[in-house]
Amino acid sequence: MSAPDPLEELRQVEAELNQRWPETKLDPSVERIRALAELLGDPQTSYPVLHLTGTNGKTSTSRMIDALLTRVGLRTGRYTSPHLQRVTERINVDNAPISPERYVEVYRDVEPLVSIVDSRHEVPLSKFEVLTGMAFAAFADAPVDAAVVEVGMGGEWDATNIADGKVAVITPIGLDHVDYLGSSLEGIATEKAGIIKPGAVALLAEQDPVVEQVLLRRIAEVDAMVARQGSEFGVLQRDIAVGGQMLRLQGLGGVYDEVFLPLHGAHQAANAVLALAAVEAFFGAGADRQLDVEAVREAFATVASPGRLERVRSAPTVLVDAAHNPHGAKALAKALGEEFGFRKLVAVVGVMDDKDAVGILGELEPVVDEVVLTANSSPRAMDPDLLAGVAIPIFGEDRMVVRPHLPDAIEEAVRLAEEDEDGVVVSGGGVVVTGSVVTAGDARALFGKAPA
Helix, strand or coil: CCCCCHHHHHHHHHHHHCCCCCCCCCCCCCHHHHHHHHHCCCHHHCCCEEEEECCCCHHHHHHHHHHHHHHCCCCEEEECCCCCCCHHHHEEECCEECCHHHHHHHHHHHHHHHHHHHHHCCCCCCHHHHHHHHHHHHHHHCCCCEEEEECCCCCCCCHHHHCCCCEEEECCCCCCCHHHHCCCHHHHHHHHHHHCCCCCEEEECCCCHHHHHHHHHHHHHCCCEEEEECCCEEEEEEEEECCEEEEEEECCCCEEEEEEECCCCHHHHHHHHHHHHHHHHHHCCECCECCCHHHHHHHHHCCCCCCCCEEEECCCEEEECCCCCHHHHHHHHHHHHHHCCCCEEEEEECCECCCCHHHHHHHHHHHCCEEEEEECCCCCECCHHHHHHHHHHHHCHHHEEEEEEHHHHHHHHHHHHHECCCCCECCCEEEEEECCHHHHHHHHHHCCCCCC
């Protein structure tokens, strides 16, 4: 008898999990995940946690923190969401996704306890709650020396918030998930501030003044410590370099110069110094103590952030970016304008039907010559014809094309990028595929990129 196919077993587990509430359907409570964790032996208490929330930049910052911790010799766990291509990307041990076999094994281990919790509550555990329990259990089993944990949505009632983060990292906060978090920046910030626990160290990215006030109020209430980007730490210098950027960073413990980051955009430099400060805080670095500068350089040089201004093809250049809200699209547009000198840039855009398509397209319009509107593989993808109706007032009909299927959309964008007004093929064009994490993941798969 042949051995079971790990990917087939993974698909079976995913089919079972997909019968549960998806991440887009929430019942704001941590009661169920606390019950599951208790049955698991509260694995989230067996290692220190660095907890991240914010609107954008969480996954890139998590990867940078992970790289720094790994470089100084710690065994790490990392839990992020959503995934680009394969669900195993969400649970990482030793700075790499767990295998399909291990994912299935962890699920089967927790499955009987999940059934017990379901039987005791009116609302069954959601898919995200089960995944969170799986991640905490996998980290305890490894065991890890530290866990880098990204919230799924919000903070206060997010399933990950049963962990008490020694370090709380708050990336820039803007409007997103308004159906669940509301349309008030103050309200969103209040929800996200919930990950800041008594006695923790809170690292704040540069924030809107309204947001910063909310965060500082929470920090005072729980007697946490705080360090702010632009005050206690920050980017001192950023020079665009081949394949990324060269940075000079002011950390909590001193200056780190000649740090090469193989990622594009000022937002990634900001993520880098936020990650650096978080790791300094984790180790207790301060004015008289800093991390080994060479170790920091080596760690950042290894950082990859798939689906974040990632080049998947040359001639013409095709970039993939997971920007899925106006805040992310603004950062993407800024990086495209500053760091790439395309003769002509064509965007392929596919968004989810619950996202701010007007805001996303509006941020991209100044740096994009033409746009190809499409749909990704999610059942929640916005219909391309509806997206076209949104795009007409922004781009005009002469600058947009609709191609319902992503492969056709990318092919059309490449053609448009390579041709001038007379249809002659010329060099110097570029394509960016964006609008959703799912769109980015689908594009990576089309270009043969393995899950990472």
